[in-house]
Amino acid sequence: MTDKIENPTGFDDLLENNRHYAENFHLAGFDGIAKAGVAIVTCMDSRIDPLGIVGLEPGDAKIFRNPGGRVTDQALEALVLSTYLLNVNRILVVPHTKCAMGKNSENELRSKIGELAGKDASWMSFSVVDDQEQKLREDLAKVRSHPLVPDTTLVAGFIYDVDTGLLREVK
Template identity: 45%
Template sequence: MGTIFDDVLAANVTYSASYQLAGLAAGAAKNLAVLTCMDSRIDPLRMLGLQPGDAKILRNAGARVTDDVLRTLVLASFLLGVDRAMIVAHTSCRMATDGEEDVHDAIREAGGPDTRSIPFLTTGDQEDSLRADVQRVRSWPYLGNVTVGGFVLDLKSGLLHQVS
């Protein structure tokens, strides 16, 4: 029976045939957590020279520090060896180029429902929001000793620059 997932499930069988990660520990080998955007142009492991097992990767729209990100970082900090965290926003992020109303309108125009009860956490000043998000993590009292940095990934060059 064919399904809409056939292509990726076939690829998974190929992946499994040469799978070598069964022995990896659950902790982050490089003591690193990376929060970045869900944007499919971002390759969070390769852009930092990482392999599976090296880092905890958290993703959402806009790489924003939400309650769920903070919850996850508490676990990463105390149970999974994380003592440094990078928040990585990126150029050409729709969450920084569009405002809240633009996103709500776009969803309506795409046939979606009225989403005005959902804060999409867009920003009119990406670097300012990044600094505020970094500060929110730094001041979160439930974290262990975690050093936090804020960065913007340039999707044209692949280079990061540090903002905070």
């Protein structure tokens, strides 16, 4: 007989952490604008602390995360809303070194996911990055040329090094 897990929801540890977090919560009443005027598009990789890498704190910036840190249609939507409604006037696009989205082809990812899921994944689209710097330049061009991103908005791209913590600008 196997022991049953005493945690029926599987989230009790996180809820306990939340209670501790709430004890010192300081953002009550905050209106949600980006106090530093910054938006960051970056990867969902857990090695990235989007605010910490540029010395910001909660409330300072809008963060949009996805696999590969790509400027997708959803990211563009967030950036447009941020520039008009949430005080954003600087946009950083920040993919990173050693990104899993650059280690496999689209077909390889579909095959791996399909095998692990035990289901057909051939229809799924993944944000594979075959040339990180080139994709970053393309993403920057998307943001800069978008008709609803103001010309006064500063846009820059950086590759975050997960081993050093440094940002390297890509123009």
